[in-house]
Amino acid sequence: MIGYRVLRDGSTAATLAAETTEWLDEGASSSPVPDVPAEVEATVDASALVVSWQAVASPEAPLHEYRVVPLFELEDGEPSPRRLGRRAASAAAYEVRLPGGSWLSVGSALSFTDDEAPVGSFAIGPLEVGRAAAVDGVPLDVEWMRYEPGAQRTYAVRAVNASGASAASAEATGRRLLDDAAMAFQWERVSAAGQAGSVRPPALSSRVAFDEEAPSNGGRAEYRLHVTAPDGTERSRGPAMGFVAWRGCPEVATFGGQVETATQEPRTWSSGLAEVQVYADGFDIPAAGQLVSPAIEINGAQVIAVERFSDGRFRVADGERVLRVQLEEGHRLSNEDRVEVGQRISFEVTRVGIVGGYLVVTRLRNLVVNEEDGSVQVLPRTGDALVVDELDQVVRVTGRVGAYLGTCGTPYHCYLLEHGPRNAERTDIIRTNRTDVVSDVCVTFIGPLNVFPGPYSSSSQDPQARVEVLDHAWVWRTSPVE
Known part of the structure; x- marks a missing residue:
C-alpha cells in the first residue's frame, strides 16, 4: 500500500502517506x-x-460525509464505511x-x-x-x-x-x-x-x-x-x-417654626403684589383705609407666615415683595378658609390701609388655594447683620437672649439678642410677649423680620431691623448647654 485518499462528500479532500493514521480537515465548512x-x-x-x-x-456547521480509500500501486482499494463529521460551532x-x-x-x-x-x-x-x-x-x-x-x-x-x-x-x-x-x-x-x-x-x-x-x-x-x-x-x-x-446655644435643628419645607432659593415669580404697593403709593391713605377700585388681582402669592390667624393676620410673598394681610373685623376668613404656610393662593384686594406704619391688606375676596405645601424661603441670618431691606422676609436666627431693655409696647418686652461667631458676634433686638423668653435663655427664631418704625411711619426715628415674636410658633426656647 502506498497511501490513502480521503473523500469528503464524494470528492477528494486529501491524499495521505501510508503511515498516516489521522487527518485534520481544515477545509471543512465553518x-x-x-x-x-x-x-x-x-x-x-x-x-x-x-x-x-x-x-x-453560532449555528452548527454543515455535516460532511467522509470515506477513506487505500491506495495500491496497481489499483485503489475498497472505500471505508462512511462517517459523518463537522466543525465545532465557533463561539x-x-x-x-x-x-x-x-x-x-x-x-x-x-x-x-x-x-x-x-x-x-x-x-x-x-x-x-x-x-x-x-x-x-x-x-x-x-x-x-x-x-x-x-x-x-x-x-x-x-x-x-x-x-x-x-x-x-x-x-x-x-x-x-x-x-x-x-x-x-x-x-x-x-x-x-x-x-x-x-x-x-x-x-x-x-x-x-x-x-x-x-x-x-x-x-x-x-x-x-x-x-x-x-x-x-x-x-x-x-x-x-x-x-x-x-455660647452654649446650639440651633434646634428639628425646629422649623411654621415652615414645613425650607429653602434658601429666592422666589422667582410675580403674583401682582407689587401692584398693591404702586396703588397705595399713589394715595395719601387715610387712617380708615382706602377702598381699591377696581380690585387688584393677586395670582399665586405664597403664604410665608401666619400671625394670629383669628385676627386675620398673615403674610404673602412673591419674587417682588412681601405684603401683610391684616383683615378688618367682619371681613376675616372663616376656619374653612384658613390659610397655611407654604400655600400658593389667589385673591382680589379690595381695601388697603396703613397700620402701625405698615402697608396692609384689610379686605380681600374670592380667595382660592392654588397649591399646598410649597417650599418657603428661609434666610440663615445667625451671625449676619439684620437689615431693613429684608423687612418681612422669613429669617432663621439662633442666639442667646441678653440684657433686658424694658417694655416696648404692652404686652411686649425687648431684650438684646446675641448671636454669631466669637469675636464677630452680633447684638440685635428681640421683642416678645412670651414669659419664658428672658435673659440668658437660648432661642431659635424662624419668622418674618420686622423693622421699627415701619416704612410708612411718620416717626423721625431711624428704622431698625429686629426679631419680633408676634406668634409663639415662630420661636423655640431652650436652656444653655454649659
Missing part, C-alpha cells in the same frame, strides 16, 4: 454567520451608560457600533459601558453650613444637587464568528445622567481662626460632612464645596460662614 443579537437596550438617565443584549449561539463574539459609526469589539461580553458618553451638567445648590448648629463641630451639607442629562447616543450590536458578522441589531438610544454616587465631593475650609491658608481635610470628602476641627472656641470659619464629575468637570460654591455654638 459555522454560518451568527444570528442578529436581540433585546439590545441602553440605559437612560443613569450615571453610567450601559448597552446590553442577549447572547446568541460568537460581539461588536458595538458607536455613535460615530465605527465598530468596537467587546469579545464575549454581553454589555458595554460607554465611558465616553457625555455626562451632562450639574449645579450645586445653596450651602447649608452650620451656624451654631452644634457644640462640637460644624455640620456641612448642600440643599440640593441638580443634574441635567447628557446628549443622547445611539448604538447597535452585531455578532461575529469565523464566517463573518451578522447584520446590525435594532438601534438602542441612551443617555447619561449623573447622581451623587458618581460625584466626588470635597469641602474646603477656606479660612478659620488659627489656620494658615485654606485646607481640604480628607475627612470632609462627602456631600454631608461634619467638621470636628472647626475652631472649638466658636471662631468664624468659611467653607467652600468643590464637586467633580467623572469626566473631570469641577464646580464650586461658597464661601459660606459656619461656627461652633460657643
Whole structure:
C-alpha cells in the first residue's frame, strides 16, 4: 500500500502517506454567520451608560460525509464505511457600533459601558453650613444637587464568528445622567481662626460632612464645596460662614417654626403684589383705609407666615415683595378658609390701609388655594447683620437672649439678642410677649423680620431691623448647654 485518499462528500479532500493514521480537515465548512443579537437596550438617565443584549449561539456547521480509500500501486482499494463529521460551532463574539459609526469589539461580553458618553451638567445648590448648629463641630451639607442629562447616543450590536458578522441589531438610544454616587465631593475650609491658608481635610470628602476641627472656641470659619464629575468637570460654591455654638446655644435643628419645607432659593415669580404697593403709593391713605377700585388681582402669592390667624393676620410673598394681610373685623376668613404656610393662593384686594406704619391688606375676596405645601424661603441670618431691606422676609436666627431693655409696647418686652461667631458676634433686638423668653435663655427664631418704625411711619426715628415674636410658633426656647 502506498497511501490513502480521503473523500469528503464524494470528492477528494486529501491524499495521505501510508503511515498516516489521522487527518485534520481544515477545509471543512465553518459555522454560518451568527444570528442578529436581540433585546439590545441602553440605559437612560443613569450615571453610567450601559448597552446590553442577549447572547446568541453560532449555528452548527454543515455535516460532511467522509470515506477513506487505500491506495495500491496497481489499483485503489475498497472505500471505508462512511462517517459523518463537522466543525465545532465557533463561539460568537460581539461588536458595538458607536455613535460615530465605527465598530468596537467587546469579545464575549454581553454589555458595554460607554465611558465616553457625555455626562451632562450639574449645579450645586445653596450651602447649608452650620451656624451654631452644634457644640462640637460644624455640620456641612448642600440643599440640593441638580443634574441635567447628557446628549443622547445611539448604538447597535452585531455578532461575529469565523464566517463573518451578522447584520446590525435594532438601534438602542441612551443617555447619561449623573447622581451623587458618581460625584466626588470635597469641602474646603477656606479660612478659620488659627489656620494658615485654606485646607481640604480628607475627612470632609462627602456631600454631608461634619467638621470636628472647626475652631472649638466658636471662631468664624468659611467653607467652600468643590464637586467633580467623572469626566473631570469641577464646580464650586461658597464661601459660606459656619461656627461652633460657643455660647452654649446650639440651633434646634428639628425646629422649623411654621415652615414645613425650607429653602434658601429666592422666589422667582410675580403674583401682582407689587401692584398693591404702586396703588397705595399713589394715595395719601387715610387712617380708615382706602377702598381699591377696581380690585387688584393677586395670582399665586405664597403664604410665608401666619400671625394670629383669628385676627386675620398673615403674610404673602412673591419674587417682588412681601405684603401683610391684616383683615378688618367682619371681613376675616372663616376656619374653612384658613390659610397655611407654604400655600400658593389667589385673591382680589379690595381695601388697603396703613397700620402701625405698615402697608396692609384689610379686605380681600374670592380667595382660592392654588397649591399646598410649597417650599418657603428661609434666610440663615445667625451671625449676619439684620437689615431693613429684608423687612418681612422669613429669617432663621439662633442666639442667646441678653440684657433686658424694658417694655416696648404692652404686652411686649425687648431684650438684646446675641448671636454669631466669637469675636464677630452680633447684638440685635428681640421683642416678645412670651414669659419664658428672658435673659440668658437660648432661642431659635424662624419668622418674618420686622423693622421699627415701619416704612410708612411718620416717626423721625431711624428704622431698625429686629426679631419680633408676634406668634409663639415662630420661636423655640431652650436652656444653655454649659
